[in-house]
Amino acid sequence: MPIARLVKPIASLSLDVDNKWSYLKTHGDPGWESFPSYLDILVPRVLEFLAKRNLTITFFVVGQDAALTKNSAAVQMIAAAGHEIGNHSFSHEPWLSLYSREEVEREIVLAEEQITRIAGQRPVGFRGPGFSLSEAALEVLRDRGYLYDASTLPTFLGPLARAYYFLHSQLRGEELNRRKSLFGSIRDGFRPLKPYRWQTRDGLLEIPLTTMPIIRSPIHLSYLLYLSTFSRSLALGYFQAALRLCRLCGISPSLLLHPLDFLGRDDEVGLEFFPAMLLTREQKLRVLSETLAMYCSQFQVVTLKEYALSVTEHYPTNVVGHYLTDSVLPLDE
DSSP states (O other), rough: OOOOOOOOOOOEEEEEEEEEHHHHHHHHHGGGGGOOOHHHHHHHHHHHHHTTOOOOOOEEEOHHHHHSSGHHHHHHHHHHTTTTEEESSSOOTGGGGSSSSHHHHHHHHOOOOOHHHHHHSOOOOEEOOGGOOOOOHHHHHHTTTTTTTTOOOOSSOHHHHHHHHHHSSSOOOOHHTTTTEEEEEEOOOOSSOOOOOOOSTTTOEEEOOOOOTTTTOOOOOOHHHHTTTOHOOOHHHHHHHHHHHHHTTTTTOEEEOOOSSSSOOOGGGOTTTTTGGSSOHHHHHHHHHHHHHHHHHSSEEEEEHHHHHHHHOOOOSSBBBBBSOOOOOOOOO
């Protein structure tokens, strides 16, 4: 009698392709206007890392980078390697939630057009810069036929991250005020960890970034690298505990990568205000390798598009949440 193969639960993996200029801009540092880039270093390194592990993921690309000739080759390399490319807005301004409907539409449409032109694939997924989102953005995404949004980060630690960011910046006055919602509020910690649909026409699917079940602390790789500056064993043990809780709670994780997860102090890209930038490239890649090995051993890792299609197959029409006003519930509750 044949032995049935155990099928691992599905999970997703994505990378927000935030470029050097976008970090400088958000931090309020000069020099971002010339759009300094590290994509020529970053993209080949990430693609080699993923290819060795047979991983196909989602890259959220900023429209401004797709529009610049100097970045065309890097964006095309991502598409040529078979990865999904999502929309990460055009200007990468984390205060997107303050925009009017017309401004939001411009950000989404311009990015969509530039990505489609360079990569040869039209985005079907969106992630707001700095996890920013608004009802206007949801309406635009719905009207343009997007399959999913992936902008929510259900954690209570957003205000602490914002305070740290402000402490290490030179922001003042209006520039500081524009960033007052950066990284979200405490109430974001009460949002669901499982996919759900917004209470809009056609019910756009939301795929939250996964945080630690119950306590809602972050588990994305940048946070793990920060923990590894104190103890690599602590970081790995923390991540293993998060994966076990996800399995126990029936949560299919959505895990996030950032460019600086692959860039160390020896790459000399600057951005020392990020806490894990004191680590070398080798130290970071070692932690990345170990954490993703855990992830892949317990879950079948796919793109967010594949993840969304899998969810939509099981929940084609459910509408069970409303942005910022009513309670938002997972699809299966």
